[in-house]
Amino acid sequence: MLISNMEVVPGKRITRHLGMVQGSTVRAKHAGRDLMASFKNVFGGELKGYTELLSESRDEALERLQQQATALGANAVVNVRFSTSSIAAGASEIFVYGTAVIVEDR
Amino acid sequence: MGFLVFLTLLILGYLFGRLAESRHYKSIIEREDALRSLPLVPIRIPPPELMKHESQLVTGSVVISVDYFKTVAASLRQLIGGRVGAYETLIDRARREALLRMQEEANALGADAVYNIKYETSRIGDNAGKGLGSVEVLAYGTALIPSASK
Numbered sequence: 001m002l003i004s005n006m007e008v009v010p011g012k013r014i015t016r017h018l019g020m021v022q023g024s025t026v027r028a029k030h031a032g033r034d035l036m037a038s039f040k041n042v043f044g045g046e047l048k049g050y051t052e053l054l055s056e057s058r059d060e061a062l063e064r065l066q067q068q069a070t071a072l073g074a075n076a077v078v079n080v081r082f083s084t085s086s087i088a089a090g091a092s093e094i095f096v097y098g099t100a101v102i103v104e105d106r
Numbered sequence: 107m108g109f110l111v112f113l114t115l116l117i118l119g120y121l122f123g124r125l126a127e128s129r130h131y132k133s134i135i136e137r138e139d140a141l142r143s144l145p146l147v148p149i150r151i152p153p154p155e156l157m158k159h160e161s162q163l164v165t166g167s168v169v170i171s172v173d174y175f176k177t178v179a180a181s182l183r184q185l186i187g188g189r190v191g192a193y194e195t196l197i198d199r200a201r202r203e204a205l206l207r208m209q210e211e212a213n214a215l216g217a218d219a220v221y222n223i224k225y226e227t228s229r230i231g232d233n234a235g236k237g238l239g240s241v242e243v244l245a246y247g248t249a250l251i252p253s254a255s256k
Contacts, residue, residue: 003163004248006150006222010157011253037171037240042115044123044173046130046203047240050230051169054242058165080163082244084228092230 002076018100023064028091074100119174159250166207167244204245217249
């Protein structure tokens, strides 16, 4: 599956639009990580645990987006956008959306 | 006693925070120099000469925490207003780090350029309400990889 955040696909022609597809996931980190994070708030620096967590959730959201696109019979998703929101103290939502299309070689 | 704890945290935050920041900036500048040859362009549609390339989504993200000193410095600054230098460097580091990670991913794929770059910023953590807490930056774009067949 071709995933791109541009509205055109180089070397290919979009033959059909199949509508919007989306994927989202809400994740929380465990208490230990939260504790480590509050220590880090004193010393500063990168929170590697959170970075990993968020990139895992992003992969998961993209996975769901692809499943939806496959179900529609698409072979590409274009104009993909990411969005993040913290819905509660310890949890954040990752949302990804795009347009499912069928592309052909030019 | 309370004041002593505050002072200790302040000093620890200042020392470790400064150390982390100068190390991080050093590494950012080194890696930026090393990857200078891979152009990152926030233009929506690539020029015709890149129109034969394969495209693939690349992302880079980072979560960076404030230190105690920055939190205190920023809350003092909020009394008089003006530029909050403590947070400016924090966000700057996060943005550049996220972009670098994206660039590294594109470089590993053998891309010629990355087009249509977008940023996404959010705050996370418990004290997101009180201060800045931690800031997450995601950079993403489309890597254009020369196709082997053509």
